Amino acid sequence: MRILSGIKPTGQLTLGNYLGALKHFKDYQNQGEVFIFIADLHALTLPIDSKELNENSRDIACYYLASGLDPKKTTIFLQSSVSEHAELSAILQNYIYMGELKRMTQFKDKSKKLNDSSIGLGLFAYPALMNADIVLYNTDIVPVGEDQMQHVELTHDLVKRFNHRYGDILVNPKAQVQKVGARIMSLSDPSVKMSKSDPKGDIFLKDDEKTIRKKIMSAKTDSGSEIKFDKENKPGISNLLTIYAATKDITIPEAEAKFQGYRYGDFKKAVADAVVEELIPFQQRYKQILEDKSYLKVLKDGRDKAKKVAHQTLLKVQKAVGILTLDE
Numbered sequence: 144m145r146i147l148s149g150i151k152p153t154g155q156l157t158l159g160n161y162l163g164a165l166k167h168f169k170d171y172q173n174q175g176e177v178f179i180f181i182a183d184l185h186a187l188t189l190p191i192d193s194k195e196l197n198e199n200s201r202d203i204a205c206y207y208l209a210s211g212l213d214p215k216k217t218t219i220f221l222q223s224s225v226s227e228h229a230e231l232s233a234i235l236q237n238y239i240y241m242g243e244l245k246r247m248t249q250f251k252d253k254s255k256k257l258n259d260s261s262i263g264l265g266l267f268a269y270p271a272l273m274n275a276d277i278v279l280y281n282t283d284i285v286p287v288g289e290d291q292m293q294h295v296e297l298t299h300d301l302v303k304r305f306n307h308r309y310g311d312i313l314v315n316p317k318a319q320v321q322k323v324g325a326r327i328m329s330l331s332d333p334s335v336k337m338s339k340s341d342p343k344g345d346i347f348l349k350d351d352e353k354t355i356r357k358k359i360m361s362a363k364t365d366s367g368s369e370i371k372f373d374k375e376n377k378p379g380i381s382n383l384l385t386i387y388a389a390t391k392d393i394t395i396p397e398a399e400a401k402f403q404g405y406r407y408g409d410f411k412k413a414v415a416d417a418v419v420e421e422l423i424p425f426q427q428r429y430k431q432i433l434e435d436k437s438y439l440k441v442l443k444d445g446r447d448k449a450k451k452v453a454h455q456t457l458l459k460v461q462k463a464v465g466i467l468t469l470d471e
């Protein structure tokens with residue numbers, strides 16, 4: 144079984160990225176062949192400072208290693224270092240339709256904040272590149288947060304369409320979201336997703352202990368006093384329960400049972416303790432990796448390994464569509 148996922152280096156990683164995606168990548172290492180990459184070409188789809196892109200990319204490589212990904216078991220690489228991603232995307236974009244792209248929630252959300260003269264073509268064509276990322280590695284499973292399911296479903300449709308025309312060429316992927324933590328909400332506005340490119344109410348993976356505690360203690364809560372999971376009427380408390388359960392790897396009912404009869408203040412303190420306990424050792428591992436620069440060799444080895452697999456798929460697709468390929 145092949146498993147693949149990626150994170151965009153668009154900003155400081157948040158607790159949402161961690162609980163919805165990053166934390167779980169390592170769990171797949173014993174289930175199959177894992178490819179985890181830094182989606183740096185995707186990060187260019189919205190305006191980004193060059194220094195920031197550079198540093199964020201390096202940070203994500205260190206975070207991957209700090210999260211327990213073992214480069215002997217997982218291929219870790221930069222999307223831009225394997226040119227087959229861009230090459231395959233150039234072919235696949237002809238099999239995805241404007242109507243499909245216009246329906247993508249992520250495009251609608253992100254373009255809403257811009258006007259037509261500042262929306263880059265890359266933002267619109269984003270799913271074509273993501274489709275290429277996925278099918279290049281004959282991926283079966285794509286672990287992602289809830290917001291990315293629609294993109295993986297589009298890949299599914301594209302694969303069906305492509306294979307219908309050319310035969311059994313591409314593997315059909317499936318998104319896999321976490322039961323708990325697939326959509327962590329903003330602490331200041333629990334009606335919106337915690338997002339690194341819209342960072343109000345975020346907890347960043349780089350925040351120090353004092354900041355984490357302060358942010359959780361001042362998180363927006365709801366009227367009433369019960370610690371109960373009810374997204375509609377108690378979105379703030381439900382989000383904190385989710386954060387606790389996802390951090391401790393327990394279910395929501397287990398978290399609810401634990402905090403029965405607690406006051407909001409004591410509950411928040413327990414959530415803050417759990418997050419601090421998880422993130423502080425993680426930050427120490429990240430720092431160590433950043434300093435010893437071990438991520439550089441990991442990225443080079445990863446590029447070489449990924450390229451071998453990706454190139455085979457690209458050749459297969461090129462041949463299928465009739466491109467005159469010059470090597471085997």
Ligand code: ATP
Binds near residue numbers: 153289325337
């Ligand atoms: P942006 O805010 O720039 O759009 P993002 O954080 O949504 O970025 P990525 O960096 O590519 O996007 O996300 C990496 C992974 O984290 C994806 O699998 C995504 O679904 C997941 N993720 C992002 N935000 C959350 C969240 N609030 N809760 C759970 N998972 C999330």
Ligand code: LTN
Binds near residue numbers: 147
């Ligand atoms: N679109 C994703 C990042 C991403 C990705 C991928 C995830 C790019 N290519 C392939 C899984 C598989 C995001 O915004 N979170």
